[in-house]
Amino acid sequence: MRMSYGGTDVLHGVDLDIHRGEIFALLGPNGAGKTTTVEILEGFRQRSAGEVGVLGTDPARGDDAWRGRIGLVLQSWRDHRRWQVAELLTHFAAYYPQPRDPAGLLELVGLTEQAGQQVDRLSGGQRRRLDVALAIVGRPELLFLDEPTTGFDPEARRDFHDLVERLARDEGVTVLLTTHDLAEAERLADRIAMLVKGRIRACGTPTELARRAAAHAEVRWTAPDGTARRERTDDPSRLVWELHRDTGGPVPDLEVRRPTLEDTYLHMVHRDETPEGTAGAGTEGGNGTEGGAPDGERRAA
Numbered sequence: 001m002r003m004s005y006g007g008t009d010v011l012h013g014v015d016l017d018i019h020r021g022e023i024f025a026l027l028g029p030n031g032a033g034k035t036t037t038v039e040i041l042e043g044f045r046q047r048s049a050g051e052v053g054v055l056g057t058d059p060a061r062g063d064d065a066w067r068g069r070i071g072l073v074l075q076s077w078r079d080h081r082r083w084q085v086a087e088l089l090t091h092f093a094a095y096y097p098q099p100r101d102p103a104g105l106l107e108l109v110g111l112t113e114q115a116g117q118q119v120d121r122l123s124g125g126q127r128r129r130l131d132v133a134l135a136i137v138g139r140p141e142l143l144f145l146d147e148p149t150t151g152f153d154p155e156a157r158r159d160f161h162d163l164v165e166r167l168a169r170d171e172g173v174t175v176l177l178t179t180h181d182l183a184e185a186e187r188l189a190d191r192i193a194m195l196v197k198g199r200i201r202a203c204g205t206p207t208e209l210a211r212r213a214a215a216h217a218e219v220r221w222t223a224p225d226g227t228a229r230r231e232r233t234d235d236p237s238r239l240v241w242e243l244h245r246d247t248g249g250p251v252p253d254l255e256v257r258r259p260t261l262e263d264t265y266l267h268m269v270h271r272d273e274t275p276e277g278t279a280g281a282g283t284e285g286g287n288g289t290e291g292g293a294p295d296g297e298r299r300a301a
């Protein structure tokens, strides 16, 4: 799939499959093209080229029945600021053939106490909870969540993660999540794609991606002379064994740090900040990586 705005290419060939029932996270720096991608999949934007299928339908031709199978965070409730929370939810529920029970849904997202409150009196985090409730009121098969936990306190974030996991595991809902929170992606996603400057640079499970950029673990310890030491190695257990043997006992302040998703993310982003031509143009290779086809197609669920 490709996309350009007024002759400027912003998506250069986004090619990936999102499987039914999986939680898929799309990561990338500001301006990478995440929202553009998601809006094309939601049917709100026309792509410039390529093929897209979402629940078996081209989103550009999605009808009401197709739309009813998709959950997204609507902006329209902002036109309903004076409505009460439960009232708004009941109003939206009426659009769907088999909606969730509004009271149960409020309980699920932790807004029972706010049921009678006016929408414009909710806190930022409470509004996001309401966004999520509105997105799932119609029992969607596919749920789009665009930076869903912005403004959530740690407890609300954890509750939200539990909820998304439950929707995916128990109800088979497919979830496409965009987030800047790498810990959130690592915690929730079955697979993650990294979009940088309109191209998918890597795609795989969190563990696959974390391994990819920096294959070496870092071992830190304090040497007998008291100096802090660190060494990168692809065989940390061997180094630790040697240190233990040389020390003749426990190694002081021993720490083994595996490469993280953040290492991979920063590697991918910086790789693309190098001048044109010096950075590789394709997708990072390795297990679980897809994409790189210049005119690729994108299919979701």
Ligand SMILES: Nc1ncnc2c1ncn2[C@@H]1O[C@H](COP(=O)(O)OP(=O)(O)OP(=O)(O)O)[C@@H](O)[C@H]1O
Pocket: 005, 006, 010, 028, 029, 030, 031, 032, 033, 034, 035, 036, 037
């Ligand atoms: N309507 C538009 N007209 C012209 N350019 C646009 C339009 N919408 C987005 N862009 C440009 O397309 C590029 C991708 O934007 P997009 O909003 O998809 O990025 P994003 O990855 O969602 O970023 P963020 O993390 O900041 O939300 C940006 O360079 C942006 O300036």
